[in-house]
Each structure stands twice: as structure tokens, then as C-alpha cells.
Amino acid sequence: xxxxxxxxxxxxxxxxxxxxxxxxxxxxxxxxxxxxxxxxxxxxxxxxxxxxxxxxxxxxxxxxxxxxxxxxxxxxxxxxxxxxxxxxxxxxxxxxxxxxxxxxxxxxxxxxxxxxxxxxxxxxxxxxxxxxxxxxxxxxxxxxxxxxxxxxxxxxxxxxxxxxxxxxxxxxxxxxxxxxxxxxxxxxxxxxxxxxxxxxxxxxxxxxxxxxxxxxxxxxxxxxxxxxxxxxxxxxxxxxxxxxxxxxxxxxxxxxxxxxxxxxxxxxxxxxxxxxxxxxxxxxxxxxxxxxxxxxxxxxxxxxxxxxxxxxxxxxxxxxxxxxxxxxxxxxxxxxxxxxxxxxxxxxxxxxxxxxxxxxxxxxxxxxxxxxxxxxxxxxxxxxxxxxxxxxxxxxxxxxxxxxxxxxxxxxxxxxxxxxxxxxxxxxxxxxxxxxxxxxxxxxxxxxxxxxxxxxxxxxxxxxxxxxxxxxxxxxxxxxxxxxxxxxxxxxxxxxxxxxxxxxxxxxxxxxxxxxxxxxxxxxxxxxxxxxxxxxxxxxxxxxxxxxxxxxxxxxxxxxxxxxxxxxxxxxxxxxxxxxxxxxxxxxxxxxxxxxxxxxxxxxxxxxxxxxxxxxxxxxxxxxxxxxxxxxxxxxxxxxxxxxxxxxxxxxxxxxxxxxxxxxxxxxxxxxxxxxxxxx
Amino acid sequence: xxxxxxxxxxxxxxxxxxxxxxxxxxxxxxxxxxxxxxxxxxxxxxxxxxxxxxxxxxxxxxxxxxxxxxxxxxxxxxxxxxxxxxxxxxxxxxxxxxxxxxxxxxxxxxxxxxxxxxxxxxxxxxxxxxxxxxxxxxxxxxxxxxxxxxxxxxxxxxxxxxxxxxxxxxxxxxxxxxxxxxxxxxxxxxxxxxxxxxxx
Numbered sequence: 001x002x003x004x005x006x007x008x009x010x011x012x013x014x015x016x017x018x019x020x021x022x023x024x025x026x027x028x029x030x031x032x033x034x035x036x037x038x039x040x041x042x043x044x045x046x047x048x049x050x051x052x053x054x055x056x057x058x059x060x061x062x063x064x065x066x067x068x069x070x071x072x073x074x075x076x077x078x079x080x081x082x083x084x085x086x087x088x089x090x091x092x093x094x095x096x097x098x099x100x101x102x103x104x105x106x107x108x109x110x111x112x113x114x115x116x117x118x119x120x121x122x123x124x125x126x127x128x129x130x131x132x133x134x135x136x137x138x139x140x141x142x143x144x145x146x147x148x149x150x151x152x153x154x155x156x157x158x159x160x161x162x163x164x165x166x167x168x169x170x171x172x173x174x175x176x177x178x179x180x181x182x183x184x185x186x187x188x189x190x191x192x193x194x195x196x197x198x199x200x201x202x203x204x205x206x207x208x209x210x211x212x213x214x215x216x217x218x219x220x221x222x223x224x225x226x227x228x229x230x231x232x233x234x235x236x237x238x239x240x241x242x243x244x245x246x247x248x249x250x251x252x253x254x255x256x257x258x259x260x261x262x263x264x265x266x267x268x269x270x271x272x273x274x275x276x277x278x279x280x281x282x283x284x285x286x287x288x289x290x291x292x293x294x295x296x297x298x299x300x301x302x303x304x305x306x307x308x309x310x311x312x313x314x315x316x317x318x319x320x321x322x323x324x325x326x327x328x329x330x331x332x333x334x335x336x337x338x339x340x341x342x343x344x345x346x347x348x349x350x351x352x353x354x355x356x357x358x359x360x361x362x363x364x365x366x367x368x369x370x371x372x373x374x375x376x377x378x379x380x381x382x383x384x385x386x387x388x389x390x391x392x393x394x395x396x397x398x399x400x401x402x403x404x405x406x407x408x409x410x411x412x413x414x415x416x417x418x419x420x421x422x423x424x425x426x427x428x429x430x431x432x433x434x435x436x437x438x439x440x441x442x443x444x445x446x447x448x449x450x451x452x453x454x455x456x457x458x459x460x461x462x463x464x465x466x467x468x469x470x471x472x473x474x475x476x477x478x479x480x481x482x483x484x485x486x487x488x489x490x491x492x493x494x495x496x497x498x499x500x501x502x503x504x505x506x507x508x509x510x511x512x513x514x515x516x517x518x519x520x521x522x523x524x525x526x527x528x529x530x531x532x533x534x535x536x537x538x539x540x541x542x543x544x545x546x547x548x549x550x551x552x553x554x555x556x557x558x559x560x561x562x563x564x565x566x567x568x569x570x571x572x573x574x575x576x577x578x579x580x581x582x583x584x585x586x587x588x589x590x591x592x593x594x595x596x597x598x599x600x601x602x603x604x605x606x607x608x609x610x611x612x613x614x615x616x617x618x619x620x621x622x623x624x625x626x627x628x629x630x631x632x633x634x635x636x637x638x639x640x641x642x643x644x645x646x647x648x649x650x651x652x653x654x655x656x657x658x659x660x661x662x663x664x665x666x667x668x669x670x671x672x673x674x675x676x677x678x679x680x
Numbered sequence: 681x682x683x684x685x686x687x688x689x690x691x692x693x694x695x696x697x698x699x700x701x702x703x704x705x706x707x708x709x710x711x712x713x714x715x716x717x718x719x720x721x722x723x724x725x726x727x728x729x730x731x732x733x734x735x736x737x738x739x740x741x742x743x744x745x746x747x748x749x750x751x752x753x754x755x756x757x758x759x760x761x762x763x764x765x766x767x768x769x770x771x772x773x774x775x776x777x778x779x780x781x782x783x784x785x786x787x788x789x790x791x792x793x794x795x796x797x798x799x800x801x802x803x804x805x806x807x808x809x810x811x812x813x814x815x816x817x818x819x820x821x822x823x824x825x826x827x828x829x830x831x832x833x834x835x836x837x838x839x840x841x842x843x844x845x846x847x848x849x850x851x852x853x854x855x856x857x858x859x860x861x862x863x864x865x866x867x868x869x870x871x872x873x874x875x876x877x878x879x880x
Binding site for chain 1: 700738739740741775776808813814837838839840868870871872873874875876877878879880
């Protein structure tokens, strides 16, 4: 305290001579008011710095003080016609007080402000500027302090810089947050605030300070991740989040190479500017959805069905063109309405609070069993065990000629969606994830774009007879090819049976196989009965009996964890991360083909396994085969809506989302970076 | 096991951010030792309106309300309405504002305060259950045990004594609405003051 007094005396002398206010010494701070220039021009702006030096261990507050505290308060006494400006705060820091977190400043913060001089101020006169500043300064206890500052500012034609204080202003400027380049968006999802901003440089961690109180929960962790050059932060909301509307102001502090830097952010609400949903513009998402849907046509589960349909069209090139167009449209309608119904159901359930993602229907063992039935029946049909609506030899030509083919065309569309669902690949996860976050009408439009993509190739063929010439000439080979294609379909059915066994254990598998037997019997009965009534009745009876096992399948308890792999538990992950452990989370599901491919080709590769073991990474598997609200919550916090998703937490670092498709190299690079990071 | 993991996850999330309880929902149950030596619990006051006031006598914001008589005036108004007033001290031993029974009673006497009970919450359990962040901070629980108001005592976030005059007292307004059987207009505000000095 004696030192303070001595310094104060020195500064008082200096202050009087160096165009700054006297230093006000309070119990825990030394404060002064410094002009940037010697004097001010009439009508000009006088920039001022309110510079403080705080006692060690003490802090003052940012404009949003966080859990407790009070920001700086200025009361000016100014000459008539002079107007005071606002306060520019330095970049804040988080200050933890037990379980609470305050936003503030320690050390020597400088607050910038300004005074606009009256236009009619006479050159040669002096402006008397008085300031009463009040600040709350806290260590673990709080003390309100106050100080009166006065400046005599000469009115001059051309003010000169206050060279003695240039370093102070330079330091103040460096501490100010700089405007974040690029646009930023936010969205509110229940109690969570998501911030989406352009990433300046290679930021590795970040924290968002909202400019107003109550928007965020200051002590809650913020989930930081980077994707495609953008930063995503999940922030737990405070009591004022629900009433947030319009732009969101704040400071985003990003850490790059151990250096923190503040960026001023003004984020636009995402649902007001849908053009910038995560992953690009709405138009881009729709386009991605369309092409993703079109690519689904090539998936092993969809291709056989559609190829045969397309090829048969060439068969009837001379046939009824209007009927063909009608079938093309009906097929498209079947695809789109099924997709829209499934998407609408998903969005409605999410709106109702259910945490669901794409593929959620496959979490029901009954749906999985039914999918296996459908694929098995399709396979039998392709193999020629039975036929519907036409003779095997004359496939397509009959029904394409008459209206009798209409329902079949529509149902083929439905079927295409049913079999495509488990094949939804990495190229569709972004649009589907966005669909779930966008307002329902827009979300639905993404599903419809996807459906349109899936339907497009076939529908186009039905409209442009010329394009059909590109298809190979029909002939006897087609029958062989058709029979050959039954095998990928049987393989898909076998995959569903495996999913069923994962979901329900051996008993469910036995029930499913029993069901398939009945489906096979129904097909045989249909083939024997032909168009006769008894055949149809017997087949329907067999099919109905096949539903009994479907009703009996039940999800089994989660299987015991495989060796070396840890089940998903957010608390456990938090503990491991706190202990400095690296954590790799594999969000997967048995019914997700992409996940299984990644597991077989990348995650189970000996090199990758060895790298995991060597780096001492905790491998967590979040198995979403059956419904799990905790996993759904975690997926949504990462902005994902379905699986696969691979997240890596380096020791002591923030989440990294692995790019898709997953490669051995991308996984191995993670640990390479780690070893670099930990090297002395 | 999975259910357990979910619960663990949830409780971790709740304590890490010290979020307040939901408004217009049953107030969190609590029980604890008071300065008179009695143990009180929230259940025993069913049928009565209850006010919780977090305090720390070393905090300048608390001092503003006691030295100007504003807190005592608020307590009198509550007493007149038959409200149970519980002053809560969540400061941990060795931290600012901590009080044992004797000191708590002395403070009540010195400040001319009129609480029905002073709850000695040195473990901070009651404070955490109510997401108490500052001193002063208020909570109002109606006769049915439903939380009707939480937040600041008034709309003047300042330690300046002069700010008391002309302030809108949120607690009294909420109390009047609850007594009249009307919905509370301002149900939740951001509390201001010193951080609660929890056990770390």
C-alpha cells in the first residue's frame, strides 16, 4: 500500500505534466484517464483511455459480467454540446470462482472511450471533462471502488498525438477484439445455442462470450469443433436465451498455437438466413441432396430393382409412350411420397422432443425384420421363383401397356426408398443433418430433393425415349442378368438378418429366419396358384403368419463390450479428458452399412489398432443400433443427425471430427499430430 | 447400467454449470441446520409461502440492502403476509460471509433483520440446488411448494446505497401476485452482487 502511495505521488506529478488525469489510487487498483491527442478540434472526437492497473489476483468485469459482478460505470460531466461515446472493452477472460465463472479482466486492462467536442467550441478555449467511474473489483471477495477524473482539454485546430502515451493506446488496440472475417450465424435448439462462424486460421479451441447477460451459462463447457473451414460452438444457454431474437453480439476467443485472440462477432439467426445452414447454402444443400439421392440408384440394394425396371422399358420402346410416362411419374411419386412421409415423421417426432436421427426406423427390430422379408421376396422374384402381374419371360411388357401397372410403378418407388434407407451414405449425412436443424418446411424440402434425385434417372428414362437407346439391347441375357442380380439382393437380406441378430440376439435371428421361411412358402404358393384364388389366399395367409415372428422380436440388452472398447458414457468421457487421456468416439450402428465398412476396412486394420494402442487412446463405441437418447443428444451436439460419426479428443484438446469417408491415413494422422504436440 | 450412466451424465451437467431450477415447477426440496439449532426442511412449510434470501454480510451489495434498511423493510412486508423467510448463508468455512450459529444470530441482531430462520449451508447444497450465484439472491416458493420467482431483489444492479430509492422490488411484486392468486409478472431475473463463496 505504501508503494501504491509513492507511485501515486509520482504519477500525480507525471499526470499533471503529461496530458493525463491524476492517478486515482484505490485499495486494489490504480486508474487514470488518458487522452490520445493533445487537445481536440472543434466538432472533433477526443479518444480516451481509462487505464487501470489491478492488484494481483483481483479482477474487474467485462460488459457481460458472467455469473456475478458488475461492469464499469461512467458518469460524465461535460461542457454543453459535448457528447460521450460508449466503452470499448478489451477481450474478456474467464475467471472461475468456485463453481461460478465470471467474465472480466485482470492485470492492466485499458477501456477505450471517446468524447465528441462541441462544434462551436472556440479554438484556444479549454474543455473541462469530468468523469466519475465506478467499478466492482473482486478477488474471492468484492469491493466497489470509485474514482473522479478530470482533464483540461485545449481546443486546437490540429491536435497532436500524445506521443508519451502512444504505447498505452497501442496496447489497448491490441487487446480489443478484431472483427471476425466472414459471416457468423447462430441457432437456438432448446436450451442450446449453436454458433457457426468462419474460422480465421488454424484455431484449435474456442469460447464464445455473449455481449449480454443470461444468454449463456458461463460455467458450462462449450463444445468446439471445426468442419470445412468453419467453427461450430455448442453453448449451454442461460435464462435469457429463450427471449433472444435478432442479431447476437459477442466476442469469440480462439486459441491458435497456444495464443488466444478475440474476435468481435455479430451472428445472424440461422432461421432468418437459411442461406447459410451448416454445410453451405440451402441451394447447395438441396443440390447435394438431389445428387446424393441420384447416387443411391447405384447402391447394391437399389440398383438391381431399378436396372431391371429401366431395362424393361427398352423392351417396350414401341409401346405406349403415355403409359410409360405415367409409370415414370407414378414411380417418382412413390419415391417422393415415401421419402416425404419418412422425413416428415422424423421431423415431427423431433419437433415433439424425441431425439431421433436418420435411419431411426431401423432401430426397430420389427422394421429390420420386415426389410429382410421385403428384400428376400424381391430376391426370389428376381431369381424367378415367382412373378407378379406378368409372366417371367415377358417381364414388364404386359403391365407397361395397361393401367394394371400403375400400382406396381408406385410400389416400386416405395420399395426403392425402403431398400435405399440403410444405404444412405456419407454424401447424404450433411443434407440430412441440416434438414433436422432447419425449420420443418425447409427440412422437408431437403428430403424431397433427395427423393427427386433417387427418382430422377428412371423417371427421366420414361420421358426421353432417346436416352433409352443408351441402354443395352434387351434379349435373353436380361433374364440371366436379372437372376444374377438376385444375389446382391439376397446379400442385402442377409445383412438385415445380421442387424436383427445384433439387435435381438439368437432368438430374434431364429424368429427372422422362421419368417423368411414363411415368406418363401408364400412365394411358392403364389407361383403354384398362379392367378387362381386359392393360391392368392394361401400366399396371403403364409405372409400374415410371417408377421408373427415380427411381432415377437424384442431388442436384446446391449451386448457385453468387446475387449479394449468402452461403452458410451458422457461422464466417463469427461473424466478421461480431464485426466489428460485421448478419447476416440465411434458413433455407429449395426444397420449402418457405411459404419460397418469403416469398421472393417479402417478401424479394425492392424495398423490402426496398433496406433490406437501405442497412443494410449481410449476407444469409445457409441452403439446406436437400438434407440439411445444419450447418444442422440451427443450426435446433435456435434451437429450430426445420424451415424457414422467419428470424434477424436486429443489429450487436453477439443473435439476433432474426422472427415468422411474415413481413411486409414486420416486416423493415423491424428496420432502423428499428437506426438508432435507432446514433444518438448 | 446404461440408465445409471445417463443419470451420472445429467447430474454432472447440472452441477458443472450451476443452473437454476425451473420456474413454475416444484421447488427443489432441501433440509438443513439453522442458527437456532433446529433442522428445517421445505416440506414442513407446505401451505405457507416461503422466501429464500442468500446473504453474505461482507458483500457490499448485501450491505447496501441492509445498511439502507431495504432488506429489513422487505422482510417486514413478508412477515405481515405470513411468509416464512429463510436467510441462507452458503459461504464455506474460511470464506467471506461464513457464519456459525452464534455469529449468524449476532448478525441478525446487529442488522435488525427479521428472518424466521437462518439456514447454515456451509456445504453449499441448498445454494447449488437453487443455482444461487450471487448475494443477495432471492427465491419465492408458493403455498403449494412451486417456485414462483428467482433472481435479484430489485432492478438496480449496483452497490451504491443511493440506488435503493426508486428501485423496483421484484420480490415484493412477486409476493403480492402470489398472495392475490395471480400469475407473477416478472418470474426470473438475473441476480446481481458478489459471487456466492462456495466451498471449492
